[in-house]
Amino acid sequence: MSVLVVGSTALDSIKTPQAENPRLLGGSASHAAVAASFFAPTKLVGVVGRDFPKRYVSLYEKHGIDLAGLQIQDGKTFHWSGEYEVNMNNRRTLLTELGVFETFTPHLPEAQKTTPYVLLANIAPALQHHVLDQVHRPKFVVADTMDLWLNIALDDLLKLIARVDAFVLNDSEAHQLTKEDNVFAALKKLHRLGPKYVIIKKGSHGSILSSPKGYFICPAYPLHRVVDPTGAGDSFVGGLIGHLAKSGGSVDKNIRKAMVYGSVVASFCCEGFGLKTTTRATRDKIEARFKELARLTEF
Amino acid sequence: MSVLVVGSTALDSIKTPQAENPRLLGGSASHAAVAASFFAPTKLVGVVGRDFPKRYVSLYEKHGIDLAGLQIQDGKTFHWSGEYEVNMNNRRTLLTELGVFETFTPHLPEAQKTTPYVLLANIAPALQHHVLDQVHRPKFVVADTMDLWLNIALDDLLKLIARVDAFVLNDSEAHQLTKEDNVFAALKKLHRLGPKYVIIKKGSHGSILSSPKGYFICPAYPLHRVVDPTGAGDSFVGGLIGHLAKSGGSVDKNIRKAMVYGSVVASFCCEGFGLKTTTRATRDKIEARFKELARLTEF
Numbered sequence: 259m260s261v262l263v264v265g266s267t268a269l270d271s272i273k274t275p276q277a278e279n280p281r282l283l284g285g286s287a288s289h290a291a292v293a294a295s296f297f298a299p300t301k302l303v304g305v306v307g308r309d310f311p312k313r314y315v316s317l318y319e320k321h322g323i324d325l326a327g328l329q330i331q332d333g334k335t336f337h338w339s340g341e342y343e344v345n346m347n348n349r350r351t352l353l354t355e356l357g358v359f360e361t362f363t364p365h366l367p368e369a370q371k372t373t374p375y376v377l378l379a380n381i382a383p384a385l386q387h388h389v390l391d392q393v394h395r396p397k398f399v400v401a402d403t404m405d406l407w408l409n410i411a412l413d414d415l416l417k418l419i420a421r422v423d424a425f426v427l428n429d430s431e432a433h434q435l436t437k438e439d440n441v442f443a444a445l446k447k448l449h450r451l452g453p454k455y456v457i458i459k460k461g462s463h464g465s466i467l468s469s470p471k472g473y474f475i476c477p478a479y480p481l482h483r484v485v486d487p488t489g490a491g492d493s494f495v496g497g498l499i500g501h502l503a504k505s506g507g508s509v510d511k512n513i514r515k516a517m518v519y520g521s522v523v524a525s526f527c528c529e530g531f532g533l534k535t536t537t538r539a540t541r542d543k544i545e546a547r548f549k550e551l552a553r554l555t556e557f
Numbered sequence: 558m559s560v561l562v563v564g565s566t567a568l569d570s571i572k573t574p575q576a577e578n579p580r581l582l583g584g585s586a587s588h589a590a591v592a593a594s595f596f597a598p599t600k601l602v603g604v605v606g607r608d609f610p611k612r613y614v615s616l617y618e619k620h621g622i623d624l625a626g627l628q629i630q631d632g633k634t635f636h637w638s639g640e641y642e643v644n645m646n647n648r649r650t651l652l653t654e655l656g657v658f659e660t661f662t663p664h665l666p667e668a669q670k671t672t673p674y675v676l677l678a679n680i681a682p683a684l685q686h687h688v689l690d691q692v693h694r695p696k697f698v699v700a701d702t703m704d705l706w707l708n709i710a711l712d713d714l715l716k717l718i719a720r721v722d723a724f725v726l727n728d729s730e731a732h733q734l735t736k737e738d739n740v741f742a743a744l745k746k747l748h749r750l751g752p753k754y755v756i757i758k759k760g761s762h763g764s765i766l767s768s769p770k771g772y773f774i775c776p777a778y779p780l781h782r783v784v785d786p787t788g789a790g791d792s793f794v795g796g797l798i799g800h801l802a803k804s805g806g807s808v809d810k811n812i813r814k815a816m817v818y819g820s821v822v823a824s825f826c827c828e829g830f831g832l833k834t835t836t837r838a839t840r841d842k843i844e845a846r847f848k849e850l851a852r853l854t855e856f
Binding site: 442463476514554557 | 759771772813
């Protein structure tokens with residue numbers, strides 16, 4: 259079955275202690291759609307400006323991503339610029355130029371409205387609602403977010419969380435939203451907002467699922483060097499929904515494996531700037547790391 | 558087979574945002590020996606003063622701990638006082654009264670010198686060396702430490718690390734010792750110091766083993782509330798060596814299960830002040846949490 263991904267499509271200028279990389283392909287939808295495309299047919303909903311490089315369109319196409327929902331508008335592509343500290347954990351936004359995102363309204367092509375798996379990747383909650391309003395009886399809807407929306411669009415976000423099957427956020431966002439330091443106490447509070455599945459991402463420490471079948475402690479793939487973690491969370495959730503769509507059937511039965519596949523795609527993402535190393539992954543390489551994670555966690 | 562534990566035997570006054578608890582039974586050897594005692598016959602080497610409450614001696618005895626190596630000296634028992642912040646991650650030492658530890662020299666009773674499994678729990682590296690000098694061809698030696706010794710006894714500590722089979726430390730200590738932010742890069746450097754097995758503890762995020770058979774990603778047991786994490790690391794390493802001693806045979810074959818048992822005992826430790834909840838654990842309760850961790854991590 260197929261996946262619909264809505265989110266940001268951006269140009270990212272990323273500075274780390276080692277290097278500077280201007281105008282890479284970025285955005286939550288770019289990372290998530292490429293990640294999902296390794297597993298299932300994927301459709302991207304987003305907007306770019308006339309300055310969006312042709313090679314980035316080719317990159318989406320190379321991954322077989324359906325671009326019928328990608329609007330190309332007069333104006334500039336959303337541009338984000340950020341800097342990482344030495345330990346790669348703290349990120350500082352240097353610049354945000356919304357460009358065509360300022361007036362973006364997602365319109366789903368008729369054929370995409372019945373997509374069974376929907377990923378509302380990180381973007382303004384109002385836009386996530388807008389996409390959700392247009393899809394007909396999806397089988398499974400996952401929403402991701404970021405701290406920005408907790409700060410400036412909390413009401414919209416809370417209403418969105420109540421509408422989705424699965425809600426994904428990182429540990430600091432979970433703390434901000436629930437005031438709980440303890441991940442398991444936070445998960446309990448997050449369920450009360452509505453979703454059947456809640457996943458807290460903990461970066462290099464992996465992630466935790468809380469579901470009707472209980473918790474799952476999901477490992478991160480061991481990396482000796484993180485080059486650029488931008489998009490790792492988007493890759494995680496993209497790989498996750500991609501594998502769920504590929505498997506079909508019971509989410510409870512498949513979600514653990516789906517999270518591990520998400521971890522694996524996220525690990526490729528962290529090994530290079532932008533989407534450079536994610537796009538170099540293959541099904542074989544993904545399968546090898548999945549099996550390695552199984553070996554690394556068995557006891 | 559049996560376990561010899563050397564480390565601190567102390568009175569801990571612990572303050573958390575919820576409560577104050579003066580003069581609890583504490584110290585690395587107390588936590589580690591009680592943890593090990595659930596799995597294998599355990600001998601404790603340490604020193605206390607005349608003020609050491611009889612009920613604490615009874616507690617050791619209740620766990621069948623061999624106290625032939627516990628010296629009772631004129632003077633005061635080592636007293637540590639500390640305070641936790643709201644999130645239970647940051648600890649501040651308020652007071653350290655060394656008491657009888659100032660002049661302590663561990664003397665192993667003849668019968669203990671052939672103990673096959675030796676745990677050099679957190680204590681001055683010079684004392685860890687001193688115990689190691691007295692044991693005859695142990696089968697397996699594990700050393701733990703703390704940031705204090707990295708600051709004031711680094712040379713002694715480095716020499717000790719080169720003498721042991723397994724070295725255990727937490728993530729911030731690993732960073733301090735190797736200057737590496739990345740856990741896997743740190744593990745690589747720590748192996749160069751000598752030990753065949755290195756374990757980095759990450760608190761609620763679990764722990765990572767690096768061994769000749771590769772990495773093992775060990776989960777922490779999910780707790781909704783941490784009452785007092787003091788001694789959790791000591792309980793982890795005590796449970797670990799206890800299970801290795803119980804199993805005998807190949808360390809490579811048993812160390813993963815041993816770490817998970819260590820995690821389980823550490824989880825009981827965190828649920829109450831001092832040793833209160835650790836001592837209430839039973840083999841059945843430990844087995845139940847071990848099985849639960851197996852279920853929580855399978856995919």
